[in-house]
Amino acid sequence: xxxxxxxxxxxxxxxxxxxxxxxxxxxxxxxxxxxxxxxxxxxxxxxxxxxxxxxxxxxxxxxxxxxxxxxxxxxxxxxxxxxxxxxxx
Numbered sequence: 001x002x003x004x005x006x007x008x009x010x011x012x013x014x015x016x017x018x019x020x021x022x023x024x025x026x027x028x029x030x031x032x033x034x035x036x037x038x039x040x041x042x043x044x045x046x047x048x049x050x051x052x053x054x055x056x057x058x059x060x061x062x063x064x065x066x067x068x069x070x071x072x073x074x075x076x077x078x079x080x081x082x083x084x085x086x087x088x089x
Contacts, residue, residue, distance in 0.1 A: 012069045013087045016061050019046045020083035023059030027075035027084060033068035036061050036075065048081065 014035060028036045041047065041060040050056050061083075069086065076084050 010071065011089050012066060012071055013089050014063045014066050014069055014075075015085040015087070016063060017083045017085075018060060020048055020081040021057075021061050022048055022051050022054070022081055022083075023057045023061065024051070024054075024080060025059070025061075026078040026080070027061050030074045030078050033065070033070055035063060035065050035068050037064040038062075051080065 023038065023041065025038055028038050038059050039062050041058055045060060047057050071086060071088070073086060076082075076086060
C-alpha cells in the first residue's frame with residue numbers, strides 16, 4: 001500500500017512471459033480497465049507451440065497501462081498457459 005497525501009493506493013507489476021503467451025486475446029477481452037494490448041509478435045520474440053487447432057502464434061499480449069490494474073486477477077484466471085503474473089510493489 002502506498003500513500004500519497006491522504007490517499008492510499010496499490011501499485012502492481014504485471015508480467016507476461018513471451019515464451020508462454022499464445023496470443024489468444026483472453027486477457028485483453030476480460031480486462032475492463034484496458035491494461036493489455038495485443039500486438040504483432042516481433043520477429044525475434046520466442047514463439048510457443050500453437051494451441052491445438054489454432055494457427056501459429058503471431059500475436060502477443062503486452063502490458064500498456066499497468067497503472068489501471070485493479071488486481072482482480074481475471075487475466076490470470078483466463079490465461080490458458082499461465083503466462084501472466086501480477087505482483088504488488
